[in-house]
Ligand SMILES: Nc1ncnc2c1ncn2[C@@H]1O[C@H](COP(=O)(O)OP(=O)(O)OP(=O)(O)O)[C@@H](O)[C@H]1O
């Protein structure tokens with residue numbers, strides 16, 4: 001082989017090197033912290049698994065068909081919770097989104113709006129459900145409220161991003177026409193945002209179906225109530241039925257929602 | 266303008282939208298309102314006092330939960346830390362497991378159709394099951410503790426992550442892959458040289474996104490006995506010790522916000 | 537030596553890409569393939585490194601029929617045929633050196649290449665190749681920071697690093713402006729002469745074909761309709777190949793030599 005000259009070494013700045021080292025150390029530190037913090041009693045886990053496997057898995061896979069109607073009713077309630085909650089959220093989110101969009105209201109108002117939205121989003125749905133169960137009692141309506149508030153946080157954020165992305169030239173053209181603010185809203189802003197708003201609201205319904213199926217765990221109605229009973233009673237056959245119901249309903253709604261959304265946008 | 270105005274009688278004035286669209290929209294609107302009203306009726310049927318009573322009760326909540334008892338903070342710091350550790354561990358494991366699954370469910374990599382559809386279907390079913398339901402199942406299998414919680418987070422985030430990453434893979438520029446193949450690279454080399462550099466930043470960003478999701482999920486796992494801070498929250502609620510519960514909820518709130526903020530900053534730097 | 541013996545190719549959708557091709561390309565030749573869009577130029581070139589597989593006939597490279605190759609054989613074949621693409625096909629996020637080193641993939645073990653453990657000679661060879669196309673100062677730049685012409689030179693360096701016996705170039709200048717086009721063609725021609733690498737180039741432009749080719753193959757509707765040395769080619773030959781008169785946009789122009 002010929003004698004090739006080797007390329008010059010890349011010159012990395014000192015600053016870059018320091019940065020790499022610091023980041024590496026941080027990541028290593030994080031993992032050391034994680035692994036020292038988590039200690040799993042493997043012997044117990046394995047023992048349990050060996051004991052329970054035979055008792056749980058075969059039963060899960062042979063659903064209890066006698067519970068079908070009860071499960072179906074609870075699942076329907078879950079769908080109702082999700083539907084009412086999503087719709088309320090979709091309506092509530094609109095004014096907040098306009099508040100949070102930086103091309104609609106002033107800069108300061110939009111920052112405040114964004115803060116409200118991210119504060120709401122930081123509460124997991126089920127924590128909201130806990131609060132509402134205390135407020136209105138352990139029933140499905142607590143679930144509706146939890147979903148409504150939880151989804152408002154997410155939808156508000158999505159909606160405000162949509163509003164921020166609209167074509168402001170059209171708004172300008174209307175202003176030049178002499179249109180007033182309300183007219184501009186209806187003729188220049190709405191047509192641009194409505195399809196995407198609808199699309200996100202429907203998508204959110206998909207997410208809310210999953211969310212509302214667990215709210216019953218803290219007493220907020222729907223199929224989650226049955227999940228908790230079935231698990232307390234170790235009724236794994238019934239759990240199989242419930243699982244099947246969730247998988248089927250969620251799949252159907254995902255599918256339908258995807259089709260509708262494709263049509264809208 | 267001297268053009269004569271077309272003389273239209275009132276019923277001949279064209280409307281902006283075709284009549285059929287108007288009908289459809291009206292119909293859909295009423296169906297939605299109908300389902301909504303029924304849902305509202307159904308979910309409130311067991312509630313005493315109706316919606317008016319419910320809103321009045323908000324005051325009760327505030328009274329019960331406030332002021333939060335921050336004296337418990339030192340005692341709950343450790344379970345909170347453990348919750349974060351659960352999320353870190355679960356995210357790491359699912360980020361590793363995602364790689365083969367995402368490759369198998371990307372149409373441009375897995376050209377063997379049956380395998381592609383099999384993986385897709387598996388992931389789709391996985392994604393229908395909510396995190397807490399997984400946690401209930403795993404607690405049933407492995408008993409109360411951290412392990413079922415971590416497992417639930419892994420399985421749950423795997424479904425989301427694999428889908429997002431397979432979509433990223435499907436959107437890459439295929440030209441370099443063809444070039445590597447043309448120069449005699451084998452499948453592994455093609456993936457490593459042409460695919461990995463293209464998806465790596467998105468991969469990191471999506472893993473962080475899923476970490477955020479896992480943090481939210483991990484704080485509530487304890488409600489069903491799957492470890493972490495939720496366990497303490499559940500106990501305090503069980504004892505009707507609402508000021509303590511509120512302190513925990515506020516801690517959760519702060520931790521979620523801080524972690525999301527950091528994660529967002531890192532993601533912005535990545536892309 | 538490359539020898540097409542009655543090669544035909546029908547795409548899965550029924551399109552006839554190649555029709556009874558009989559062509560023999562000798563070592564060291566610089567062949568330019570011309571023809572209208574859809575004539576089968578890409579199909580012809582891609583058959584040689586089996587990015588597409590002809591459906592009948594036999595294709596001999598160094599006296600071996602490559603149509604039955606798969607797996608290891610196929611990768612070995614591709615290792616000795618380098619390819620240059622219209623869109624450069626670089627990994628945009630990777631740096632120039634890494635893109636050029638990718639030319640060694642076929643010569644490097646999987647583990648070595650994944651751990652970036654290239655032999656010193658390989659890295660040296662990559663650097664040398666970059667020097668030959670005068671782009672060595674961009675060594676550590678990301679590929680997407682380069683202009684089109686520079687990217688194409690990097691892709692030539694990648695092929696050089698591969699140390700192939702054959703270079704296939706599918707419309708290497710179609711995305712470049714006239715002066716850059718000539719620069720790229722000049723490099724290809726120089727490499728062809730200096731390293732005695734058989735080079736097959738697809739081109740749209742008649743004037744460029746005339747300027748750089750030793751031999752021209754004309755294709756129409758999947759068939760070879762002309763095959764001969766440049767000296768035998770006239771404007772009329774092109775009109776026969778194209779089935780119409782020559783137009784302004786069949787010429788690239790901008791030739792720097794008279
Ligand atoms: N993957 C494919 N599947 C089906 N038909 C194809 C495929 N690739 C090419 N073809 C068809 O085969 C014929 C020859 O295509 P080819 O790409 O070889 O032409 P070309 O001469 O390179 O054209 P261009 O100058 O536009 O690149 C065309 O009719 C084309 O539509």
Ligand SMILES: [Mg+2]
Nearest residue numbers: 577578579706
């Ligand atoms: Mg072509």
